[in-house]
Amino acid sequence: MGDRFELIDVRVDGDDGPILSVPRARIAADGLTVVVGPSGAGKSTLLRLLNRLDDPDGGSVLFEGRDVRDYDVLDLRRRVQLVGQVPVTFPGTVADNLGVADPVPLLARVGLPGAIAGREADRLSVGEAQRMALARSLALSPEVLALDEPTSALDPGARAGIEQLVRSLADDGLTVVMVTHDERHAVELADHVLEVTPCAT
Amino acid sequence: MRDLSGRIGMVDVALALALVAVGMVVSRVRRLDLEKDVAVATVRSFVQLLAVGYALDFVFGGHDSLTWVGLAVMVGVASWTAGRRARAVPGAVWVALASISVAAVGTLGVLLALGVIPAGPRAVLPLGSMVISNAMVTTGLVTTRLRDDLAAQRREVEARLSLGQTAAEAGGPWLRQALRTGMLPIIDNTKVVGLVALPGAMTGMILAGASPVAAIRLQLIVMYMLLGGNAFAALAAGELAMRRLFTPAHQLARTVRR
Numbered sequence: 001m002g003d004r005f006e007l008i009d010v011r012v013d014g015d016d017g018p019i020l021s022v023p024r025a026r027i028a029a030d031g032l033t034v035v036v037g038p039s040g041a042g043k044s045t046l047l048r049l050l051n052r053l054d055d056p057d058g059g060s061v062l063f064e065g066r067d068v069r070d071y072d073v074l075d076l077r078r079r080v081q082l083v084g085q086v087p088v089t090f091p092g093t094v095a096d097n098l099g100v101a102d103p104v105p106l107l108a109r110v111g112l113p114g115a116i117a118g119r120e121a122d123r124l125s126v127g128e129a130q131r132m133a134l135a136r137s138l139a140l141s142p143e144v145l146a147l148d149e150p151t152s153a154l155d156p157g158a159r160a161g162i163e164q165l166v167r168s169l170a171d172d173g174l175t176v177v178m179v180t181h182d183e184r185h186a187v188e189l190a191d192h193v194l195e196v197t198p199c200a201t
Numbered sequence: 202m203r204d205l206s207g208r209i210g211m212v213d214v215a216l217a218l219a220l221v222a223v224g225m226v227v228s229r230v231r232r233l234d235l236e237k238d239v240a241v242a243t244v245r246s247f248v249q250l251l252a253v254g255y256a257l258d259f260v261f262g263g264h265d266s267l268t269w270v271g272l273a274v275m276v277g278v279a280s281w282t283a284g285r286r287a288r289a290v291p292g293a294v295w296v297a298l299a300s301i302s303v304a305a306v307g308t309l310g311v312l313l314a315l316g317v318i319p320a321g322p323r324a325v326l327p328l329g330s331m332v333i334s335n336a337m338v339t340t341g342l343v344t345t346r347l348r349d350d351l352a353a354q355r356r357e358v359e360a361r362l363s364l365g366q367t368a369a370e371a372g373g374p375w376l377r378q379a380l381r382t383g384m385l386p387i388i389d390n391t392k393v394v395g396l397v398a399l400p401g402a403m404t405g406m407i408l409a410g411a412s413p414v415a416a417i418r419l420q421l422i423v424m425y426m427l428l429g430g431n432a433f434a435a436l437a438a439g440e441l442a443m444r445r446l447f448t449p450a451h452q453l454a455r456t457v458r459r
Contacts, residue, residue, distance in 0.1 A: 015459060053359055053452055073450045078365040088360035133360075140365065 004029040004144060004175045005050060009059035012045050018199040020045040022059075027177055031055050031191030032170035033107040035179045041198040043179040044085075045159035047146045051080040052176065081137035086153050087129035094132055097121045111165055112137040127158030134165070145169060147178040163189060206409040218243070260322045262419060268322040272309075272329045273290035276301050277338035287344040287442075291456055296441040297340045304336035304434035305329055308426045317422060328426065331402075335387065335427050336434035343438040350375040351446055368447035372432050376439050383435040391424050400424070 005027035012020040020042030027033050027050075034044050048054040049061050052073050061068045068076060070177035090096070095103045095117040110131040113188065116124075124132060130150060137145060147166065151159040167189055170176040177194075186193045215224075221243050228235040260267045269293050279301050284294030309318075309329055318324040351358055351372060360397035361371035371378075394400055395417075407413055 045418075046226070051363060052450060053362060055450070055452070069450075074365050074367065077363055082363045084356060084360060084363075086356060088357050090389075136364065 002029055003027060004064070005177075006062040006065075007046075007049075007059070008062070010046075010049065010056045010061060011058035012042065012054065013047070013057045013118065018057075020049075020056075020196070021199045022046065022196065025194055027175070027194065028186050028192050029175050031171075032167065032176045032178065032189060033192040034186045034190035035177060035194045035196060036181075036183065037196035038198055039181060040197045046198055047082060047177065047179055049195050050146050051077045051082045053082065068092070078140045079142055080146060081140060081142035082146045083130075083133050083137055083148065083150060085149045087126065087133040087180065089124065089132070092121060094119050094121050094124070098136050098139050100177055103135075106135045106139055107132075109138060109160065110150050116173060119160055125158070127154050127161065129163060130158075131165070134169075138169075142174070144175040144177065147176065148158050149181065152181070181196060210239040211404050220446050257322075257326065260326070263269065268325050271322070271326055272305065272333075275330055275333045276305060279333050283337045283341040283344075286341040287348070289456070290348045291445045291454065292441060293344060293442075293445075295343055296445060297337070298435035298437055299377055299441055300340045301333055301336040304339075304430040305332050307433040308332050308430040310394055311429070312426060313423070326400075328390045331423060332426060332430040336430055339383040339387070339434040340438040341430050343379045344442040346374075346382045347375060347379035348446060348457065350378060353451065355453055355458055360375045362451055362453070366451075368443065368451045371451070372443055372447060376443060379442075380435050380439050383438070384431055387427055387431045391428055394420070394424055 003026045004168075007022045007025040009024070010020065010022040011018050035046060045054060049056055050063070050068070052068055055069070063071065063076065063080070089183050091173060094107075094112075098106055098117075100106060103117045107114055107116060110137070112128060112131050115176070116128070116132075121129070121132065134145075134150075150166065151162050154162060163185070166178060170191065178189075180186070221239065222241050225236055227233070228239060256271070260271065276298070279293055280298035283297035283301065287293040287297070290296060301379045309325060310333065312328070313320055313325075318328065354375065358371050358375075362368070400420055402423045402424070403413075403416040406416035406419060446457050448454055
């Protein structure tokens with residue numbers, strides 16, 4: 001399979017010089033791509049370019065061969081789902097958060113019991129909330145799932161569960177891009193590794 | 202008539218200065234270190250009001266066309282002040298200028314069109330100044346509150362955007378909150394008017410010898426005008442600030458994120 005994303009001469013500027021600089025990079029359409037690099041290298045910024053929460057100050061990001069800026073941005077964001085480091089719960093129940101007629105199959109897909117649907121979302125544990133956030137994204141039937149350190153806020157037990165889940169979503173044919181600071185992920189989980197190097201200052 | 206209009210001379214003003222001296226003495230005795238501020242405030246108020254008094258006298262003396270110049274100056278100063286207060290919002294002075302103008306034009310325009318007030322400077326300038334100063338406070342409140350809330354809740358705002366919500370949807374809860382913040386003080390003031398404090402326009406008319414019933418009629422018009430002007434200013438400031446705090450591509454502006 002080909003590339004889902006291609007980054008060409010991408011540069012993002014911060015207040016004091018560039019915070020991300022990628023001469024060339026590809027994100028494969030198949031499997032799990034793990035993005036590694038030292039903290040401050042701009043890994044999270046790179047993810048934000050994929051669904052256009054941010055735009056590069058130089059260069060271009062191609063999605064399916066076309067510049068991301070050529071897509072309708074709201075449509076692009078539904079197709080490229082970004083899930084943050086700390087799970088965000090909206091007011092209301094888990095079912096309210098998911099916003100679908102029947103939340104049970106969706107919950108099952110992320111390893112949550114169907115009974116949790118009626119629970120207030122802000123009463124979930126961090127691990128449960130992270131799974132719910134994944135389910136909320138999957139409800140939109142995205143083609144790409146971009147995850148920003150999805151396990152960093154979790155305890156080791158919950159962490160292993162999420163890693164397994166991410167792996168199985170990639171095996172089901174979803175393009176998964178995951179930023180991590182955990183070297184182990186690159187070795188044990190990844191199909192592809194994308195290394196981001198810090199900008200020269 | 203035992204009213205005060207026409208019998209206040211500069212001697213009376215000088216006598217009232219004795220009360221300022223009390224403030225000076227308190228500050229000195231309790232070492233509040235406010236003597237200089239009291240002095241500056243006293244001198245400034247004297248000079249500013251004297252200048253305004255003569256300016257109004259001049260306008261009222263047959264130079265009606267200057268009414269609109271006066272209003273424009275007030276709107277300009279108010280916009281600059283509100284914009285400076287909200288300078289974390291990009292282009293805040295322009296947001297304030299548009300919002301305060303909308304409030305002034307909206308309320309004065311309606312009152313003039315309905316014939317509630319006459320077109321002359323004696324009605325338009327004082328009422329305009331009240332609308333404009335209120336709109337200034339509202340504009341500053343709404344824009345800073347909206348910006349601060351979006352910055353504090355950027356994680357949730359961006360989670361909403363990431364799910365495909367528009368900027369208006371993702372920022373909606375905080376826009377509503379900011380509008381409430383901007384509009385509640387004037388609503389509360391309107392509720393307790395006359396019970397907690399006798400408002401300025403009414404007080405002024407009573408001191409000048411008008412009947413209290415005539416005074417409240419004017420005061421009601423003032424209160425309703427301020428409620429309306431406030432709503433105009435809050436709505437305009439909220440909508441315009443949203444356009445500055447989000448990009449056309451439904452992104453949170455970088456100034457809010459960093």
